[in-house]
Amino acid sequence: MKKLLLIRYGEINLKGSNRNYFINSLACNIKYALKGFKASIRKIQGRIIVEDYDKDYEDAIVSALKKVFGIVYITKAFETKADMDSVKAASLEAMINKQGLTFKVESKRSNKQFELTSPEISKAVGAHILRNIENVKVNVHEPDVLLTVEIRQNAYVYYENVHCECGLPVGTGGRGAVLLSGGIDSPVAAYLMAKRGMKISGIHFHSYPYTSLNAKQKTVDLAKKLSEYTQGFALYCVSVTKIQENIIKNCRSEYLTVLLRRFMLRIAEKLAQEKGFQALITGESLGQVASQTVESITCTNEAVKIPVFRPLIGTDKVDTVRMACHIDTYDISIKPFEDCCTIFLPRHPAIKPSISKVLAEEKKLDVQNLVDQALQTVEIIKL
Amino acid sequence: MSIYYFDNAATTRAYDEVITAVSDFEKDIYANPSSLHAFGGEAYKAVDYAASNILEVLNLKGKYNVVFTCGATESANLAIKGTANKFNDIKKIHVITSVFEHPCVSESVKYLNRCGAETDFVGVDKYGMINLNELLSKIKPNTKLVSFIWVNNETGALQQAQKITEAVKNINKNIIVHIDATQGFGKIQADLSGADMITVSAHKFHGPKGVGALIMKNSVTLQPVLSGGGQQKGLRSGTVNAPSIYGMGKACEILLGDFPYNKLREKQEYLYEKITAAFGDDVINTRIFEADYAPHIISLSFEGLKSEVLLHMLEQDNIYVSSGSACSSHAKHSSVLNQTGLSKAKVDGALRISISEFTSNNDIDFLVSHLESAVKRLREIGL
Incomplete structure (x- = not known):
């Protein structure tokens, strides 16, 4: 009898001829997530099995696996030989410490050679539990514990299901870079895209010394949290101080934000070409602030050709906050260090900028040169 | 360094x-x-x-x-x-x-x-x-x-x-x-x-x-x-x-x-003269030739500038001073400087320079010359 974790995946099963590619990616990501633990991984039909781990670390392993996209359920289980004595012994083991609870046994028999039918297996296992464990009762409608016996080549007894994030394995959906500020939205945007299988890196724009090093550290802390979901995370920190100084000196203040955002996208696009990112990701949500109106987004988007994904565009702040709490980035995001946008913030930013006016303001700047200078400041932090 | x-x-x-x-x-x-x-x-x-x-x-x-x-x-x-x-x-x-x-x-x-x-x-x-x-x-x-x-x-x-x-x-x-x-x-x-x-x-x-x-x-x-x-x-x-x-x-x-009063006072007067030579007399809050002051502190104000930004600019060259108050909108205004009738703009732009017997005249020269370029840089962009 062997204790193991059975990993079940949902959407991947719907894939056709490239299903193995998805399964292999998932197995790779599982391996990465468990690199701090001693455990081995085995693929069987329709599942991945994690085994040979120290049972004291089972909870920690489950916590790490809960952040791997593509997993629908983790099931705690015993694997044993496909004979009734072994199945009964494993069932007792699974029901230890379940005194006072109700249970139900369900059986599946994909190995049709097995001596008993599914209902017969359930009945025999149930009776064995009732005979050997005190103070447990059967409840077939709403059991506290659902014990599932599955007879394949070997037999499996499942006793606890942990619901996971679902989604697709990171890496199967291409590579993207999120524009990561210190705020609440961008980490959530990164999380959502990673959940659809995108391998995510981050680009952080800072205006040190106008902002403190704490603001940058905050972004590093956010990236670290995200890395738990993305199986590693590279953060590119870029100084936009020179650009902000030039905009302030030369352009009308109400266009500062939209001009700066155009610069950010341009720098990000350059980095994307260099590093192989296929899309950019932002945390923009329609109408949230002046730079996120449809007019402002049109003006910023015009600066680049690369696709810009905005997974939060139709999301209310309360829902974003809920997701930020879920991924544990909220408490970091609300730390009071200003990120690059706020210190230069104009009193009255243009809410509905027109592209012609933005271009006229931008003409006052040596755009190419400023972008190149900013790219010289890139600092890479691997998490 | x-x-x-x-x-x-x-x-x-x-x-x-x-x-x-x-x-x-x-x-x-x-x-x-x-x-x-x-x-x-x-x-x-x-x-x-x-x-x-x-x-x-x-x-x-x-x-x-x-x-x-x-x-x-x-x-x-x-x-x-x-x-x-x-x-x-x-x-x-x-x-x-x-x-x-x-x-x-x-x-x-x-x-x-x-x-x-x-x-x-x-x-x-x-x-x-x-x-x-x-x-x-x-x-x-x-x-x-x-x-x-x-x-x-x-x-x-x-x-x-x-x-x-x-x-x-x-x-x-x-x-x-x-x-x-x-x-x-x-x-x-x-x-x-x-x-x-x-x-x-x-x-x-x-x-x-x-x-x-x-x-x-x-x-x-x-x-x-x-x-x-x-x-x-x-x-x-x-x-x-x-x-x-x-x-x-x-x-x-x-x-x-070896009681340090005289040494400190000498250095303080040197610092005072350097500062007034660079920025004029108006910036000084600690008016050591007009009233009684301790020999190790000089407070000065750059009206209209954010002292925290100056602090971070100096920090880039390993020069560490204190800002009279935080410019962050999140931080509390805790300065007692306004009790002396200093305007809000002067309180916001207040730096505290405090020396010890380990401070040399060369250190003071280094500080004042870097402070001059930082102030110039900020004045140029009209902050």
Whole structure:
């Protein structure tokens, strides 16, 4: 009898001829997530099995696996030989410490050679539990514990299901870079895209010394949290101080934000070409602030050709906050260090900028040169 | 790369002799000074040695004793709350302090006010000098405590402690006078012998961090703030921090050998001249040739600039100063600078430069030239 974790995946099963590619990616990501633990991984039909781990670390392993996209359920289980004595012994083991609870046994028999039918297996296992464990009762409608016996080549007894994030394995959906500020939205945007299988890196724009090093550290802390979901995370920190100084000196203040955002996208696009990112990701949500109106987004988007994904565009702040709490980035995001946008913030930013006016303001700047200078400041932090 | 440290009013670098003394003590004489055995007695000697040196620095030997604390905040809390708690009905007592105090005093007095005590905060003139006539006019028959800061931590304003103490005692000799000498101790020699209690902190004069003292006239009694094992005659329960206290005593011994006032004052005047040569006289808040100031602080204001940005610009070259107030919209405005009539723009642009005997004229040149370029850079973009 062997204790193991059975990993079940949902959407991947719907894939056709490239299903193995998805399964292999998932197995790779599982391996990465468990690199701090001693455990081995085995693929069987329709599942991945994690085994040979120290049972004291089972909870920690489950916590790490809960952040791997593509997993629908983790099931705690015993694997044993496909004979009734072994199945009964494993069932007792699974029901230890379940005194006072109700249970139900369900059986599946994909190995049709097995001596008993599914209902017969359930009945025999149930009776064995009732005979050997005190103070447990059967409840077939709403059991506290659902014990599932599955007879394949070997037999499996499942006793606890942990619901996971679902989604697709990171890496199967291409590579993207999120524009990561210190705020609440961008980490959530990164999380959502990673959940659809995108391998995510981050680009952080800072205006040190106008902002403190704490603001940058905050972004590093956010990236670290995200890395738990993305199986590693590279953060590119870029100084936009020179650009902000030039905009302030030369352009009308109400266009500062939209001009700066155009610069950010341009720098990000350059980095994307260099590093192989296929899309950019932002945390923009329609109408949230002046730079996120449809007019402002049109003006910023015009600066680049690369696709810009905005997974939060139709999301209310309360829902974003809920997701930020879920991924544990909220408490970091609300730390009071200003990120690059706020210190230069104009009193009255243009809410509905027109592209012609933005271009006229931008003409006052040596755009190419400023972008190149900013790219010289890139600092890479691997998490 | 060298460090250009101009934040000595925040804390100082411990003398090498102090570091060695503390670490040797931790290794060799680690006994509890309250233990009855001879080893404990060895440790206790260090406490006596430190107390004696502290009193000698202020020339108060004989009539005073020393209670060791974890620093100035604890000392001031003990002095203020410990005095108020001696009275059966706190609602019947009256306490006076100034508007120019460190929060450890002002917040303690506000706490007494919330407990029902009557409190008054006396104003200061444009140099930060306490308005003595106003103070004396506030004294009532039930005034039990007057607490004032000797050297202000933000501007270096130096009160005429002896004059204030005598004037208060002339009206009612039973009024307890507490002087917060945190910034002045070890830098200025003056007669504080009229005071009943004096607060000091070791790390402000090259001693270890985490240790301070309340110097008390032998005749003064207090209600302890901490309950516990009754150490230090019951006034401050908790295992006596002998190694740090020994280090504090060592720092005093070094001061007694070579009192730094003249050296500091010389450097301060050099700094003053350099600053006025670079920026004119108007930027100076610490007007050392017009009023009494401690020899280690110069406060200056760049009207319209954000001091925090200047601080970060200097930090890039390892120059460390303190900003008068935080420009972050999230941070609380806690400066007492506006009490001297300084405009909000000047408070926002206030920097505090504080030197020590380790500061060289070359360091000062380096600071001023970098400050000049930082200010120029900000003025150019009109911030």
